[in-house]
Amino acid sequence: MKERIYDPNNAKSIFHFSKDLLHRSLAEAVCAIDDSIKAEDIVCNGKGGLGQMVEKYYYGYEPNSDSGPDFREAGVELKTTPLKKLANEELAIKERLVCDMIDFCDVVKRPFEESLFYKKSLLMLILFYLHVAGKDLRDLEFLYSVLWKLKDKDLLIIKRDYETIIDKIKAGKAHELSEGDTMYLGACRKGKKGDPLRKQPFSDIGAPKRAFALKTSYMRTILEFVRTEKKDMVTNTDIVTENEIELVAEEELKKSSFEDVLTERFMQFKGQDYREIAGSFKMEVNVNDKSKYARIAKRILSEKLKEFDDAEEIKKSGIIAKTVRIETNGKIRESMSFENINYDEIADTEDWIDSRWYEIATSRFMFIVFRAVPDTSKEWENEKRYVLDRVFFWTMPAEELDRAEEYWNNIKENVTSDTLTDEDNTFWKMTDRKDFHVRPKAQTAADKCKSPVSGVDVPKKAYWFNNDYIQEIVKHAYADEWQKTFEIK
DNA sequence: GCATGATCATGC
DNA sequence: GCATGATCATGC
Numbered sequence: 001m002k003e004r005i006y007d008p009n010n011a012k013s014i015f016h017f018s019k020d021l022l023h024r025s026l027a028e029a030v031c032a033i034d035d036s037i038k039a040e041d042i043v044c045n046g047k048g049g050l051g052q053m054v055e056k057y058y059y060g061y062e063p064n065s066d067s068g069p070d071f072r073e074a075g076v077e078l079k080t081t082p083l084k085k086l087a088n089e090e091l092a093i094k095e096r097l098v099c100d101m102i103d104f105c106d107v108v109k110r111p112f113e114e115s116l117f118y119k120k121s122l123l124m125l126i127l128f129y130l131h132v133a134g135k136d137l138r139d140l141e142f143l144y145s146v147l148w149k150l151k152d153k154d155l156l157i158i159k160r161d162y163e164t165i166i167d168k169i170k171a172g173k174a175h176e177l178s179e180g181d182t183m184y185l186g187a188c189r190k191g192k193k194g195d196p197l198r199k200q201p202f203s204d205i206g207a208p209k210r211a212f213a214l215k216t217s218y219m220r221t222i223l224e225f226v227r228t229e230k231k232d233m234v235t236n237t238d239i240v241t242e243n244e245i246e247l248v249a250e251e252e253l254k255k256s257s258f259e260d261v262l263t264e265r266f267m268q269f270k271g272q273d274y275r276e277i278a279g280s281f282k283m284e285v286n287v288n289d290k291s292k293y294a295r296i297a298k299r300i301l302s303e304k305l306k307e308f309d310d311a312e313e314i315k316k317s318g319i320i321a322k323t324v325r326i327e328t329n330g331k332i333r334e335s336m337s338f339e340n341i342n343y344d345e346i347a348d349t350e351d352w353i354d355s356r357w358y359e360i361a362t363s364r365f366m367f368i369v370f371r372a373v374p375d376t377s378k379e380w381e382n383e384k385r386y387v388l389d390r391v392f393f394w395t396m397p398a399e400e401l402d403r404a405e406e407y408w409n410n411i412k413e414n415v416t417s418d419t420l421t422d423e424d425n426t427f428w429k430m431t432d433r434k435d436f437h438v439r440p441k442a443q444t445a446a447d448k449c450k451s452p453v454s455g456v457d458v459p460k461k462a463y464w465f466n467n468d469y470i471q472e473i474v475k476h477a478y479a480d481e482w483q484k485t486f487e488i489k
Numbered sequence: 490g491c492a493t494g495a496t497c498a499t500g501c
Numbered sequence: 502g503c504a505t506g507a508t509c510a511t512g513c
Contacts, residue, residue, distance in 0.1 A: 286498065288497075288498070289497085289498050289499075289507090290496090290497055290499095290507045290508045290509080291497090291498070291499075291505075291506045291507050291508090292498090292507090294505085294506050295498095295499090295506090306499090306500065307500090307505065307506090308505090308506090321506095322506085322507095323506085323507085333491095333508090334507080334508065334509095335492095336506095336507085337505095337506075337507070339504080339505080340504080422494090429492080429493080430491090430492055430493075431492070431493095437493095439492095439494075440493085440494055440495070440496095441495095441496095441507095442495080442496080442503095443495095443496075443497085443502080443503070444495070444496065445494080445495060445496090447502090447503080459494095490513105491512105491513090492511105492512095492513090493510100493511090493512095493513105494509105494510090495508105495509080495510075495511090496507105496508085496509070496510090497506105497507085497508080498505100498507095499506100500503105500504095500505090501502105501503090501504095
């Protein structure tokens with residue numbers, strides 16, 4: 001038997017020792033250290049799963065039962081998290097990083113600083129492994145490890161997230177919690193449909209089991225960091241590099257929320273059309289650019305943004321920013337497209353909760369609303385004038401997620417049965433009036449992708465929100481202002 | 490007027 | 502060539 005050479009009092013030492021686990025499975029690594037242990041002895045007893053197995057068998061550190069971090073002396077929490085390989089061979093985050101179960105009745109009594117999440121998750125050793133369906137946990141290959149320190153700015157955002165969740169429980173709405181309520185720390189669903197509901201303290205309505213988790217979008221930025229970082233020793237204290245564009249500074253977040261800061265930034269331009277806004281930035285805008293409203297919205301946020309998720313906070317939170325144009329009668333002409341449906345990803349995802357569409361449906365949305373203003377001046381004789389009217393944040397209400405799931409199941413069926421060609425699919429259409437539909441989105445009709453089942457060329461399609469669904473969302477956000485703002489007959 | 494398929498400017 | 506963030510164009 002070889003000695004396990006690491007210092008349990010030292011975070012960096014614990015991290016360095018994890019490197020010998022990479023490109024091997026737990027069973028391989030443990031048997032190489034200690035030949036008295038047989039692979040079949042490495043089993044999961046209790047609920048800790050792979051993380052606890054690593055702690056016990058690889059580190060030889062007896063799991064403690066206190067509420068602090070796994071490596072108590074060093075203050076390091078050990079986390080294992082799965083990656084999945086898509087049909088196109090790319091690696092992707094499989095799940096959000098679940099931290100602690102939410103006990104609705106207990107959590108409302110705890111300020112953030114006394115929460116289990118805060119006590120445990122400040123410094124995490126995160127081990128990424130490759131998920132393979134049906135394989136024993138001890139035989140899964142570890143690919144990356146990172147010592148991740150939550151930086152102060154992220155903690156400010158996470159603290160507000162925590163408080164948003166607590167406030168919703170205090171309002172008796174634990175059953176309406178959604179990952180889209182918050183930015184980095186989400187209240188994610190645990191367990192299956194039909195599991196017994198949990199008690200909540202301020203309502204008699206039962207609520208599905210939930211846990212605090214770092215969102216998939218946040219995990220994606222950690223993975224991206226690990227895969228590009230060349231340094232041997234890493235924490236994210238110095239992660240903000242030239243690639244990361246910061247929209248809101250740490251100092252501002254001490255005073256206001258991220259959303260309030262952004263809203264205020266937009267509202268300085270309320271009532272202005274795109275030419276006026278572009279003008280104040282000395283920015284050229286092409287009239288024929290179909291994305292010109294999005295372009296000026298990005299410019300209001302930052303000079304450097306090419307895409308919305310070039311911004312650190314938008315990337316980590318997965319916030320989806322969209323511009324909306326409303327006609328004078330309150331109608332919305334165009335439906336709203338999202339990304340192309342990745343058929344490989346659908347083929348590879350069993351549970352809709354782990355799907356990209358679930359992530360979209362439970363995202364936080366930032367809607368930037370422009371409204372039509374009739375203008376008979378010469379300047380606007382060939383173009384309709386829209387002015388920036390308001391910005392609001394939204395997430396899909398919990399009760400609408402069932403329909404979003406049905407929509408995904410329909411797409412999944414079409415992928416599985418390989419009916420992705422135009423003629424024989426059963427995709428939802430706009431006339432189905434079910435809020436979402438599937439529609440082409442490509443460069444040209446000749447721009448195709450491959451079916452994961454048969455490998456033949458099939459049309460590229462995207463996820464779409466129906467235009468009347470967008471109208472409902474916007475109308476709800478305007479509330480009493482809706483009638484006053486638009487000429488509703 | 491509306492639904493649906495087709496396409497576009499931009500930037501990498 | 503392709504993703505992004507959209508709007509345009511056509512036919513009923």
